[in-house]
Amino acid sequence: MAVPMRSPWLRWTTIAPVVAVVTLAITWGLVLGTVPVIIVAVVLAAAVLAAVHHAEVVAHRVGEPFGSLVLAVAVTVIEVALIVTLMVSGGPKTASLARDTVFAAVMITANGIFGLSLLLGTLRRKTAVFNAEGTGSALATVGTLATLSLVLPTFTTSRRGPEFSPAQLGFAAIASLILYGVFVVTQTVRHRDFFLPVGEDGAVLDDAGGHSGRPSGPETAFSLVLLLVALIAVVGLAKVESPAIEAAVAALGFPQSFVGVVIALLVLLPETIAAANAARRDRVQVSLNLALGSAMASIGLTIPAIALASIWLSGPLVLGLDPTQIVLLVITVVIGGFTIVPGRATRLQACVHLVLLAAFVFLAASP
Template identity: 45%
Template sequence: MKQLLQWTIIIPILSWALLFSGLIENSTIFQIVASILLILSVMSAVHHSEIIAERVGEPYGTIILAISITVIEVSIIVSLMLSEGSEAASLARDTVYAATMLILNGIIGLCLLIGSIKHYEQNFSPSSVTIGLVSLISIIVFTLVFPTFTESVHGSYYSTPQLIFASIACLIIYGSFLFAQTKGYRQYFLTNTTNEDESKTHPIEINNKTFYTSLFFLLVSLGIVVLLAKTLSPTIETIIISHNLPKSLVGVIIAIIILLPEAIAAIIAAKKNRLQTSLNLALGSALASIGLTIPTVALVCILLGIPIVLGLDIKSIVLLALSVFTVMLSLSKGKSNIVYGVVLLVNLFAYMFLMIYP
């Protein structure tokens, strides 16, 4: 009975009830409630996926976590692209670009800033960061930069063969990163625990009842996230357009919803002097966001004949390059610094400011 009263179970049930009630469409109050339930349902889905991951162990646990987040992201993107058609051709690009900028500048910046304020200086493995950034840079260039300069198709598009190649390249790179993180070079990604933390590092025993309950409610949570996002998207777009804001903000909002659980977990880890865990979460999320989302969305678009815009404009490429370069320099020595966090957050504000005031 106690398990059935957990918020991670109650929230998805309430969300489904609100959706079927039909109250969302014509009520601003219920739309606000639905937005809150949407965010909580995302966190519920991640919670249940973490329980499943704890049960099955590595490397399958990491794969399940990444796939769970990717399912949310892909489902929202595809559902909006199907409902809006060619008007949402750039949604995948906007969401992935926003997620990358939020992770590199926002999550990592906040972790470095908060961790440095509380602990002055924190250590982490530069080898793990190098593996993550090398993988991330290649995937970013394949998916967000090259389409702007290719000549087979006019505009920021890939031709079908190019899109297939880029998707396969992303999967290979992400797969190799996953192997390095969970098997080949796992020691690089481990956090040096103190005596205070040792009690938290022991594996938690997950019984069959908890496992199957989490498996069921993971599917329930993922389903309601997709449907609520699709239901609320017209309202979000109306608000954005009515305030003369760029439509690309829709991608930013989707990225924020998706990344919220990882962001909270990463910041908490940094406060507990486990910056390595924060960086693992941040870089792993960035790689999964691009390396799994783009190939999946590309496959759907190829099969259904939906156009997909991937290439960024020159201004966005410069901002992205600035972010990657700053992160590379900030994390090259294996020690954190409060200045690094401040600079990365300024980069994030510049990204948001230039989006609103291009």
């Protein structure tokens, strides 16, 4: 006797994003007690897991590198919307919000997700194998974007402090959009094979990853909608949880800027889990696409959005990194280059990147 198939509307991966959005609508703008904060945290975790599931459905349908691009861009667009909204409503106290959020996202992705992917990729075999050409070009683009948008404002002289003049901000925004657009075309059209998983012999593997039963068009569209709903809920609920996070940060004696690091960690959870799942399936290239693609999208989309929003934003816009942050960024790019050049990495390189992430988090908590 055939077992009746369960309706897609009754699956937890469908219910969780809907419940998360309803929870967001109910709790937005409220001061929550201990029990509601715990409930929101549970709903947030469910929304993260649902987002990962639907991202993998979409990725399975469209193949690589489109799959990782969908998740990276979706998360970043929603994150940018949140940053702009907070800056518009927060006034001068949010002058460095864009810088802190973008830098945290770069360090978390380029060291945390990157290192975790390499570590998980070396569990099944001695080395994690990836395409050095594609990954190297991604890291070079991330380094250039970060330098143009976050390092140069510290050294320019048109404005006092780590700020761009309007003309400089406009140039950085246009350059960021051009670089990001060219990279996307390179990744998806001109040199797509540079971003596909490779085997031990360096041969490009089938981007379907050996999985059977590709999702149908309607099923993929359904998952894409639910992915966007889940990501909106994740970012929104992270903001709802921020007062509790702020209280915990203050109780620990950490600087207020550390709240941005915690929220960035929450917002990037879907990409982290998706990258970890890909690495466990021996598809390290997919994980690295997610890591560096997210870092690139975070800069390449945030800076133009902030430049546009600066037309009506009041107060200064602080983009320049401080010396400690610049040192961490330089080390990340240099060490990342040494890791990528051979096209394979060991657990040592993975641990180096994870230690760099730990250094960033520690110094953010204890500057």
